[in-house]
Amino acid sequence: MARPAPSQVLRRRKVRRSTWLGVGLVTLYLSVIVLIPLAAVAWHAAELGPAAIWRVVSSPDTRAALQLSLFSSLAVAAINAVVGTIIAWVLVRDTFPGKTIVNALIDLPFALPTIVAGLTLLALYGPKGALGVNLAYTRAAVMLALLFVTLPFVVRSVQPVLMELEKDVEEAASSLGAHGPTVFRRVVLPSLLPAIVSGAGLSFARAIGEFGSVVLISGNIPFKTQIAPVRIFALIESGDSAGAAALAVVLLLISFSVLLLLAFVQRWGRKGDE
Amino acid sequence: MSSGRTEPVAPGARGSRASRYGLRSVALVYLALILVLPVGMVFFRTFENGLQPVLQALSDPETLHALYLTVLIAAIAVPLNTVFGVFCALLMVRRTFPGKAFLSGLIDVPFAVSPVVVGLSLILVYGRTGWLGGWLAENGIRVIFALPSMVLATIFVSLPFVVREVVPVLQEIGVEQDQAAHTLGATPWQTFWRITLPAIRGGVTYGVILTTARALGEFGAVSIVSGKIAGQTSTLTVHVEERFQQFDLVGAYTSSLVLAVIALVIVLAMTVLKPKEAGS
The missing domain is CATH 1.20.5 (Single alpha-helices involved in coiled-coils or other helix-helix interfaces)
Incomplete structure (x- = not known):
């Protein structure tokens, strides 16, 4: 069979009928599972109208929850950017006994159910914890839970980039007299930056929606430790599903814009490679 | 050292x-x-107070029912998402159609949605005052506070994993072998089972492991739509919270331990099966 040249294929390509059938089936599944339910949230919020949404979001307790969520998620993303990069560095460039086990354990927060994560943290940092500190029902506890569940993101996005990074470039820089920190800042950091940003962005998106790990250890005290998802939960429980939908839409908008931004960052990172 | x-x-x-x-x-x-x-x-x-209370908590009928329900939900959600994931990945890698990038973005949406919002969204569709609520009530079908909504919530949160793991593998293996099989007279179905599926087995397995981990461990979305009826709609994660709220710490810790052991096994499996580019 003589095949037409690729450029011709691109220009003349007609979408095959079986492809349309496949796209239809995929869209149907996605619609039933994801899109229709999310549309219901948007619909219920839209029915309220912008003014009412604003009233819900700016009511003192909801605003406090949203603020806490935003600030703690930002802080968690920042801490992960630093510590996650250090952990990735140690896992790639350092050698020590037990490294394989440590490397495997990084994935544990992805595999451990969030409610169990919350309980484990409470067992150590709650009342009668082994370390003698009691963080239960404080904002520090909220941070701790968020740091636990978001641990893998930056490590796992920086690790492969660090592995591919040519060591010769660093060695050349040091042999030309650049010191460790300078080499890191001028040579290593720029190549890692897209990976760090995308890992931090993913941790932010995960942290702002997190529920299970926070619910036991934070105590869910309004104005103090109640985060936005827990606030939504409280609104649902009290039968105010319209208010819950309004706050849910705000949360969805925040995480969608972060992920959209990340898509651009990734494209920018890929351009850097070429 | x-x-x-x-x-x-x-x-x-x-x-x-x-x-x-x-x-x-x-x-x-x-x-x-x-x-x-x-x-x-x-x-x-x-194990602070010895083995006896742990065994007792493990043989508690509510714990056992919660474990059964957790496994049942995963047994429905994981195969569905696996078939969907492989099908969708094949479509996105091997076929051309307008709106592909958009579809790819849509697949990732569940990663960006808080579990609480997932639960809320299902209530707004299937709940008493939801879009389908009236019709479901007339026909006597229970979705919310029953198994169907818990399965739907679990499928929602674990949807992207298989697609995300299989797409890069499919891109890497290319289409030459499939074309060869086709030239030799194999039907598309034979080609899929004999050539494509064995070639992407690693990616599928890894995706299935991640899907299973998420399905067994989902708490927020499931707890909202389940109504938390102990002994009926409690999954193991919901059971952990319920035991904790009842001040039955041994019960909460025991169920947590079961889930933690499963998580450790999953991490072990992930390490053994990790796609190669991350390991070399």
Whole structure:
């Protein structure tokens, strides 16, 4: 069979009928599972109208929850950017006994159910914890839970980039007299930056929606430790599903814009490679 | 432990030995405080009062029912998402159609949605006042506070994993072998089972592991739509919270331990099966 040249294929390509059938089936599944339910949230919020949404979001307790969520998620993303990069560095460039086990354990927060994560943290940092500190029902506890569940993101996005990074470039820089920190800042950091940003962005998106790990250890005290998802939960429980939908839409908008931004960052990172 | 060894050191790297140990300590102390010690603590706390209360909590009918329900939901959600994931990945890698990038973005949407919002969204469709609520009530079908909504919530949150793992594998293997099979007269179905599926087996397995982990461990979305009826709609994660709220710490820790052991097995499987580019 003589095949037409690729450029011709691109220009003349007609979408095959079986492809349309496949796209239809995929869209149907996605619609039933994801899109229709999310549309219901948007619909219920839209029915309220912008003014009412604003009233819900700016009511003192909801605003406090949203603020806490935003600030703690930002802080968690920042801490992960630093510590996650250090952990990735140690896992790639350092050698020590037990490294394989440590490397495997990084994935544990992805595999451990969030409610169990919350309980484990409470067992150590709650009342009668082994370390003698009691963080239960404080904002520090909220941070701790968020740091636990978001641990893998930056490590796992920086690790492969660090592995591919040519060591010769660093060695050349040091042999030309650049010191460790300078080499890191001028040579290593720029190549890692897209990976760090995308890992931090993913941790932010995960942290702002997190529920299970926070619910036991934070105590869910309004104005103090109640985060936005827990606030939504409280609104649902009290039968105010319209208010819950309004706050849910705000949360969805925040995480969608972060992920959209990340898509651009990734494209920018890929351009850097070429 | 390499202090006794002499190793080739790059010219500028000599002064960095101290910083290397420094970074290593920061990383390990952080991991110990946030990950290893808390998880270890649960093992310790569970067996604090000996084995007897643990066995008792394990044989409690509510715990057993919760375990059964968790496995049942995963047994429905994981195969559905696996078939969907492989099908969708094949479509996105091997076919051309307008709106592909948009579809690819849509697949990732569940990653960006809070579990609480997932639960809320299902209530707004299937709940008493939801879009389909009236019709469902007339026909006597229970979705919310029953198994169907818990399955739907689990499918929602674990949807993207198989697609995300299979797409890069499919891109890498290309289409030559499939074309060869086609030329030799194989039907598309035969080609899929004999050529394509064996070639993407690694990616599918890895995706299935991630999907299973998420399906077994989902709490927020499931707890909202389940109504938390003990002994009826409690999954193992919901059971952990319920036991904790009832001040039955042994019960909460025991169920947590079961889930933690499953998680450790999953992490082990992930390490063994990890796609190659991350390991070399």
